[in-house]
Amino acid sequence: DAGVIQSPRHEVTEMGQEVTLRCKPISGHNSLFWYRQTMMRGLELLIYFNNNVPIDDSGMPEDRFSAKMPNASFSTLKIQPSEPRDSAVYFCASSAGGVDMNTEAFFGQGTRLTVV
Amino acid sequence: GQQLNQSPQSMFIQEGEDVSMNCTSSSIFNTWLWYKQDPGEGPVLLIALYKAGELTSNGRLTAQFGITRKDSFLNISASIPSDVGIYFCAGGDGSSNTGKLIFGQGTTLQVKP
Numbered sequence: 239d240a241g242v243i244q245s246p247r248h249e250v251t252e253m254g255q256e257v258t259l260r261c262k263p264i265s266g267h268n269s270l271f272w273y274r275q276t277m278m279r280g281l282e283l284l285i286y287f288n289n290n291v292p293i294d295d296s297g298m299p300e301d302r303f304s305a306k307m308p309n310a311s312f313s314t315l316k317i318q319p320s321e322p323r324d325s326a327v328y329f330c331a332s333s334a335g336g337v338d339m340n341t342e343a344f345f346g347q348g349t350r351l352t353v354v
Numbered sequence: 355g356q357q358l359n360q361s362p363q364s365m366f367i368q369e370g371e372d373v374s375m376n377c378t379s380s381s382i383f384n385t386w387l388w389y390k391q392d393p394g395e396g397p398v399l400l401i402a403l404y405k406a407g408e409l410t411s412n413g414r415l416t417a418q419f420g421i422t423r424k425d426s427f428l429n430i431s432a433s434i435p436s437d438v439g440i441y442f443c444a445g446g447d448g449s450s451n452t453g454k455l456i457f458g459q460g461t462t463l464q465v466k467p
Binding site: 242269271273280281283286293294329331341342343344345346347348 | 387389394396397398399402442446457460
């Protein structure tokens with residue numbers, strides 16, 4: 239398996255523009271997680287899905303952020319409108335889900351977002 | 355909410371030295387995972403622990419799941435320059451049955467050749 243695939247790897251956009259980050263989880267995994275990493279706040283869980291259904295979005299900073307998972311092999315994280323404080327590295331991770339042996343999450347390489 | 359306290363925040367050591375880092379929490383976790391992140395990459399899973407008291411090794415790495423289920427440590431023996439990176443602990447409570455993990459703040463390790 240190719241692992242978790244994220245695109246783009248880097249994104250530079252102007253304040254106010256819409257940004258869409260994409261993720262393809264590992265085939266067969268049924269949990270998908272979006273994280274944001276900054277120097278100040280470390281790794282923050284934004285939202286996670288199980289079987290394509292959003293389970294907990296309490297980490298989403300505000301209404302400008304939205305995430306979808308239309309099928310088991312694809313998810314998007316959208317920021318609209320983007321602001322400079324959204325600049326961070328965004329990671330997608332997937333796991334088989336469930337208790338015990340299935341909590342091992344595998345991360346993509348991340349998308350480095352810069353909003354100017 | 356659940357939080358993990360990871361220490362130390364950073365370490366600067368000489369090649370060949372042993373390293374120890376730990377995570378503690380006020381909450382009980384059913385699984386503990388340790389990850390390493392290299393610059394410009396995503397975190398990579400090093401060791402997974404599933405039972406209280408469990409001691410697991412992976413090469414020069416050794417990790418233990420605390421008996422109270424509220425803490426874990428990671429040891430690296432005979433450090434080498436490629437051990438440089440950020441190490442994260444993560445706890446899974448299993449209650450959600452979805453694999454949700456809570457991450458520590460990370461320990462940045464620098465190794466001087």
